[in-house]
Amino acid sequence: MSSHAILTAEDHRDLRVRSEAAADLGDAVMGCLTFPDEFRRVQGEFPILFRLNPERDSFTALAMFGLEDGENLFLGESGWTATYRPLALSIQPFLVGRDASGDGPGQVHIDMASPRIAHSDADGVRVFDEDGQPTPYLEQVASMLGELDEGYRASAAFFDALKRHQLLQPMAFEVPVEGGATNRLVGYHAIDEERLRSLDSVALAELHEAGHLMPIFMALASLGHLATLARRKVQRMDRG
Numbered sequence: 001m002s003s004h005a006i007l008t009a010e011d012h013r014d015l016r017v018r019s020e021a022a023a024d025l026g027d028a029v030m031g032c033l034t035f036p037d038e039f040r041r042v043q044g045e046f047p048i049l050f051r052l053n054p055e056r057d058s059f060t061a062l063a064m065f066g067l068e069d070g071e072n073l074f075l076g077e078s079g080w081t082a083t084y085r086p087l088a089l090s091i092q093p094f095l096v097g098r099d100a101s102g103d104g105p106g107q108v109h110i111d112m113a114s115p116r117i118a119h120s121d122a123d124g125v126r127v128f129d130e131d132g133q134p135t136p137y138l139e140q141v142a143s144m145l146g147e148l149d150e151g152y153r154a155s156a157a158f159f160d161a162l163k164r165h166q167l168l169q170p171m172a173f174e175v176p177v178e179g180g181a182t183n184r185l186v187g188y189h190a191i192d193e194e195r196l197r198s199l200d201s202v203a204l205a206e207l208h209e210a211g212h213l214m215p216i217f218m219a220l221a222s223l224g225h226l227a228t229l230a231r232r233k234v235q236r237m238d239r240g
Helices: 036-042 136-154 156-164 193-198 201-209 213-239
Strands: 004-006 031-034 048-053 058-064 094-097 107-111 168-176 182-191
Touching: 004 094, 031 036, 036 058, 036 136, 036 213, 048 213, 058 156, 058 213, 094 136, 107 136, 136 156, 168 213, 182 213, 193 213, 201 213
Parallel strands: none
Antiparallel strands: 004 107, 031 058, 048 058, 048 182, 094 107, 168 182
16 A cells, blocks of 8 residues: 655655666556656567547547566666666656645655554664755656646646547557467557558647647657567566
8 A cells, every 4th residue: 555745854864766677666567657758768678559548538648668567678687678768667766746735836755654664773864864854866756747737737638639649559569489489568548650641631740839749759669669678578488
């Protein structure tokens, strides 16, 4: 269970956080949320797929690290093996909190039940210094939280445009595994390249002027990394 608290120097002056990547710290996940302004950084190494929330009839974007639940093919014995670590992972165990209306200014919260909370002075990175001032680590986290929060809140228009122009299609990806079996990734959507090519100049101009065209291209280009996931999965299986 989570235990969220507003981060303050008064309550958390001696707090230390384990910032490294490890399975037992919560990084054994097949993907994490991302947002259009992060797509350029994400697409260099990870596929960007979309998942529909049928209750809300809305999509979220995901940077994919694996092909099944709990599988992170970019997490090795030495930690994170990719060059870029998406913001939604990098900010853990911190999050942005707001009042009940959801419209007030964001505050830095922390999940005190997270395995990233260090319980020894020898582990982790300090959040506040001895004078109660934010450490460079906390300042970096706060900057990432701000970017993440702004990106999420601004992404609704992007997803609305994808739906309006019918640019998302259900996809399936299959990886042959040992014994002739197949690992099948389903339940996700991807950018429909044929539909994108069919848009007229007016629709393309609208997407460009709204700043949506570039992240669409980034998400489309990222699909080549599905093969990267397949290759990493086979290599991991071969190593046993």
